[in-house]
Amino acid sequence: MKIDDIDAFVEVIRCQSISHAAESLQLTQPAITRRVQNFEQALGVELFDRNTKPLKPTLIGTRVYEQCRLILREMDALRELVATDAPPTGVLRLGVPQTIGDVVLLDALKHLRTEYADLRAQVATGWGSQLVGKIERGELDAAVALFPAGKIFPDNVVGESIGKxxxxxxxxxxxxxxxxxxxxxxxxxxxxxxxxxxxxxxxxxxxxxxxxxxxxxxxxxxxxxxxxxxxxxxxxxxxxxxxxxxxxxxxxxxxxxxxxxxxxxMDLWLIYPHFLGNLQGPVDAFGQWVAASLHKVREVA
Known part of the structure; x- marks a missing residue:
């Protein structure tokens, strides 16, 4: 039983499509199918009802899915445990609302380049609900979004209010x-x-x-x-x-x-997944710089 097989199984259920799961994991459709079949063989049960469209899990498949989500969450925690002390490198995937992107991004990205020279920011825009969905699906490392105070986020998303x-x-x-x-x-x-x-x-x-x-x-x-x-x-x-x-x-x-x-x-929220590893520092800093950018606009005015 391999983590890659579990990952493929969870992604197929989440996407309700083998093709979309393959796109999300950047694999071929045959590779996704093979991993799901390997997982079913390892467990000795059928996890999908293959007579339905879109593809739906069997009753036991649904129960296995919930357990697999916990397993993957624990794997993320384990990776974070060993990765937190390493300097952040690579791509930091960020999201901002379309409404305030032009106000907050310039200063925040400038600070990121200065403080984390080995990180490259990749920015997506969208409505708040879209950004939350991308965090849930692992498509973004962090985002800022506008929601009412007291907003309740999904279990696998952390939300911190960083301003009004x-x-x-x-x-x-x-x-x-x-x-x-x-x-x-x-x-x-x-x-x-x-x-x-x-x-x-x-x-x-x-x-x-x-x-x-x-x-x-x-x-x-x-x-x-x-x-x-x-x-x-x-x-x-x-x-x-x-x-x-x-x-x-x-x-x-x-x-x-x-x-x-x-x-x-509205509250300005910094949202991110539970396990960020060594990206936690840059994400926290990004939230602080975004909040400071809005404060700066008010002071200038």
């Missing part, structure tokens, strides 16, 4: 109400938001729904600066992190909507 980020509703200066108001007073103006999948948009939609109000999207587009430009032109309301508003070229043409019943604050 205020979100603000913005409008064109000419559209600013003369006195504080509520969402119900302005929601019909419509919104300029990120496409579906954005946590900011989902939070706004929940708040509106709780009040029996509909989310009216005038325009959806990626890019905070583009959104703020459209808001400044009077095409709708925007919802952005305050640090991004403060550094925007559109800042002088915008105003923060004084809403009495909607003042969202």
């Amino acid at each position: 980020m205020e979100l603000v509703v913005v409008c064109a200066k000419a559209q600013l109400p003369k006195k504080p108001c509520k969402l119900a007073d302005v929601y019909q103006n419509g919104w300029i938001l990120n496409p579906d999948g954005c946590g900011f948009r989902a939070g706004l939609q929940r708040t509106l729904s709780d009040q029996g109000l509909a989310l009216r999207v005038n325009l959806e587009t990626f890019g905070t600066e583009l959104q703020l430009g459209l808001v400044a032109d009077g095409l709708g309301l925007g919802l952005v992190p305050r640090p991004l508003l403060e550094r925007s070229a559109q800042r002088e043409h915008l105003a923060v909507m004084p809403l009495k019943d909607f003042k969202p604050v």
Whole structure:
């Protein structure tokens, strides 16, 4: 019974596909099939119902899968035990939200290159839920993401809150109400938001729904600066992190909507798998530099 066979078995169940498992492990499909068959022969049981599509585990296969996850976790712990003291080298796979990547990355990557010269950063962007999924699947070593305080992460993902980020509703200066108001007073103006999948948009939609109000999207587009430009032109309301508003070229043409019943604050989370070995130091430092970058933006503003 080999660890490689266990790894292949777990990946096939996770991906529900031999081809996707092969791609994930960078092996051929025949190699994955052979490893799974070797594992079944070693145990003397059939682990998959091969008459189903997508491929599904048998009842005993599901129980074996749960045990194998524990075994692989312990193997990770063992590797970490012997690897922690070695200097970090190779690739550090990082993830950042699309919304704040242009604000936090430049300084953080510069510090990483200076402090860890033998590490090469590889960066992916995505929504918070996508980044968590990539951590779960072992596709990233760490990520920063925006979630509400008290966010509960999957068992194999560690989450550390490293800062707070205020979100603000913005409008064109000419559209600013003369006195504080509520969402119900302005929601019909419509919104300029990120496409579906954005946590900011989902939070706004929940708040509106709780009040029996509909989310009216005038325009959806990626890019905070583009959104703020459209808001400044009077095409709708925007919802952005305050640090991004403060550094925007559109800042002088915008105003923060004084809403009495909607003042969202998100936590900035550093997320990573339980066992990082000698990458733990660089990951912790990356989180600190990202938090410092956001603080720096507020100070400059």
